[in-house]
Amino acid sequence: MSEILLRAEGITKRYGGILACDGVNIELRAGETHAVIGPNGAGKTTLLAQLGGEITPDVGRIHLGERDVTGLRAPERAALGLGRSFQITSVFREFTALQNVALAVQAHDGHSFRFWRKARTDAALVEPARAMLDRLGLAGRAAVPAALLSHGEQRQLELAMALATKPRVLLLDEPMAGMGASDSERMTRLLTTLKRESALLLVEHDMDAVFALADRITVMTYGRVIATGTPAEIRANQTVRDAYLGTDEAA
Amino acid sequence: MERVATFFVLVALAAVPVLTAIFDAPFYLDLFGRVMIYAIAALSLNLVMGYGGMVSFGHAAFLGLGGYAVGILAKEGIDSGFVQWPLAVGSCALFAFLTGLVVLRTSGAYFIMITLAFAQMLFFLFTSLAEYGGDDGLTIWTRSEFSGLIDLNDGASFYYLVFVLLLLCLGISARLVDSRFGMVLRGAKANERRMRAIGFPTFRYKLAAYTISGAMCGLAGALLANQAEFVGPSVLHWSRSGEILVMVVLGGMGGVAGPVLGAAAYLLLSYFLADLTKHWAIIMGPLLILVVLYARGGLLGLLGGRRAKADSP
Ligand SMILES: Nc1ncnc2c1ncn2[C@@H]1O[C@H](COP(=O)(O)OP(=O)(O)OP(=O)(O)O)[C@@H](O)[C@H]1O
Numbered sequence A: 001m002s003e004i005l006l007r008a009e010g011i012t013k014r015y016g017g018i019l020a021c022d023g024v025n026i027e028l029r030a031g032e033t034h035a036v037i038g039p040n041g042a043g044k045t046t047l048l049a050q051l052g053g054e055i056t057p058d059v060g061r062i063h064l065g066e067r068d069v070t071g072l073r074a075p076e077r078a079a080l081g082l083g084r085s086f087q088i089t090s091v092f093r094e095f096t097a098l099q100n101v102a103l104a105v106q107a108h109d110g111h112s113f114r115f116w117r118k119a120r121t122d123a124a125l126v127e128p129a130r131a132m133l134d135r136l137g138l139a140g141r142a143a144v145p146a147a148l149l150s151h152g153e154q155r156q157l158e159l160a161m162a163l164a165t166k167p168r169v170l171l172l173d174e175p176m177a178g179m180g181a182s183d184s185e186r187m188t189r190l191l192t193t194l195k196r197e198s199a200l201l202l203v204e205h206d207m208d209a210v211f212a213l214a215d216r217i218t219v220m221t222y223g224r225v226i227a228t229g230t231p232a233e234i235r236a237n238q239t240v241r242d243a244y245l246g247t248d249e250a251a
Numbered sequence B: 001m002e003r004v005a006t007f008f009v010l011v012a013l014a015a016v017p018v019l020t021a022i023f024d025a026p027f028y029l030d031l032f033g034r035v036m037i038y039a040i041a042a043l044s045l046n047l048v049m050g051y052g053g054m055v056s057f058g059h060a061a062f063l064g065l066g067g068y069a070v071g072i073l074a075k076e077g078i079d080s081g082f083v084q085w086p087l088a089v090g091s092c093a094l095f096a097f098l099t100g101l102v103v104l105r106t107s108g109a110y111f112i113m114i115t116l117a118f119a120q121m122l123f124f125l126f127t128s129l130a131e132y133g134g135d136d137g138l139t140i141w142t143r144s145e146f147s148g149l150i151d152l153n154d155g156a157s158f159y160y161l162v163f164v165l166l167l168l169c170l171g172i173s174a175r176l177v178d179s180r181f182g183m184v185l186r187g188a189k190a191n192e193r194r195m196r197a198i199g200f201p202t203f204r205y206k207l208a209a210y211t212i213s214g215a216m217c218g219l220a221g222a223l224l225a226n227q228a229e230f231v232g233p234s235v236l237h238w239s240r241s242g243e244i245l246v247m248v249v250l251g252g253m254g255g256v257a258g259p260v261l262g263a264a265a266y267l268l269l270s271y272f273l274a275d276l277t278k279h280w281a282i283i284m285g286p287l288l289i290l291v292v293l294y295a296r297g298g299l300l301g302l303l304g305g306r307r308a309k310a311d312s313p
């Protein structure tokens, strides 16, 4: 089997009386798309936040490649090749689409204690950013402030930013959230092409997308993993059907 | 539009010594000198507040510390500006760096309160320093000496030195906010979580900005002490921090030059209003509220330029 890029062991996060994550084990291998599904409040976002380093687990360890990153914060993990998109669109609303991506490029182009040269005309930032926008079909919208982009475009922009950091591992929290059918399809096609570059950990409610993209699926409810397996195994799993998929959705 | 307005303001400021000589009104030389010194202080605050989203309610600390550095050295017989000014700026940078380590761990209302608390600490420290004037403050008997290069006792020379330093600070600010460093600062203001997720350790950049800001404000403090030939705890009073803040808001945070307009508008207005009535604050207060409510971009915004935010870098 291929190399394990990201591994969480027994991570647990408690919010007051709620066990948002309860001893979750999950791993992501090179070249793989691993989907995490589960009902609202199952702890999927909390899981991603811990993998991304935004919050620290109460218990458990997280490895990125060989390295134990449990104690590292989000920027350090990003520097090690971890990319992330958020469930609630998180872009720089006042910056243009191009500036959004250029800033992501900048994050991985050495330190930013550079006080003199204009960032806006810095070819080392602008050119890769343009190329990335082009790839996501946003080239024509480069000069538009992110706040004025449509919802679908903002989701794409967020992905462009994550990709601009050249992540080996990409954590995606509901990239299709709030998208219409055609936008979702476009996003699904895009994610398919991404698989070659990054391993994807995909949280998604859109089951068509999940079954189209995932090599493996993990199902969570109430903070726990109740099943992990191939799409076919998950479809056939009775516990999963009872807990989540329901008969018509799994058809 | 911002550029045009800034240009005219700067030309007008450059002409002040000529006019005050013609009309024999040295008082105005002082007034406009003070405008420029506060403009430097407001510029420094705008760097962290307008671009970095760090609302400091303690910038008077740097004004005071820079001033006291000059005052204390002068009292100890060290008059050289080559010693005084670097020490003033350096001690403010150090103070900003050290307090920044603490204040930058907070945000929002906590940030405001903690910056205020540090400034108050200095206020009480200098109030209790009896050797250096305590409550009464410290008279500076000789302005900084620059080995004959420039004579600060000459009103026009001093004025033009301040003018050149203001240009320098404006230039530095303008470059800074458009640089990679500046983009990190703006990004952290707009969406810090996003910044961290794409790999920016934002804390160190904010700390650097806070330190630069403190240093710049320290320079303003050294200038102010020289101009007044006096430094006292009143420079460190929280109301002074508030005034600098008001200048920034009044001028508008959308561009680099806003604070210059703000400092000019605030000081000139309060001067002329004070001439009209001693209850000038009653007019000033509502005026500020109007600006905040109806001209969110401050004076810069009124000039038809940009919105209140650093949105078109
Ligand atoms: N910061 C927090 N403080 C308190 N409770 C929280 C916090 N974040 C999450 N929770 C709780 O933890 C549980 C898991 O939330 P989480 O957002 O991880 O679920 P999710 O699987 O992503 O759900 P959804 O599909 O709706 O996005 C929920 O009960 C939620 O209310």
Ligand SMILES: [Mg+2]
Binding pocket: A044, A045, A046, A087, A173
């Ligand atoms: Mg979620």
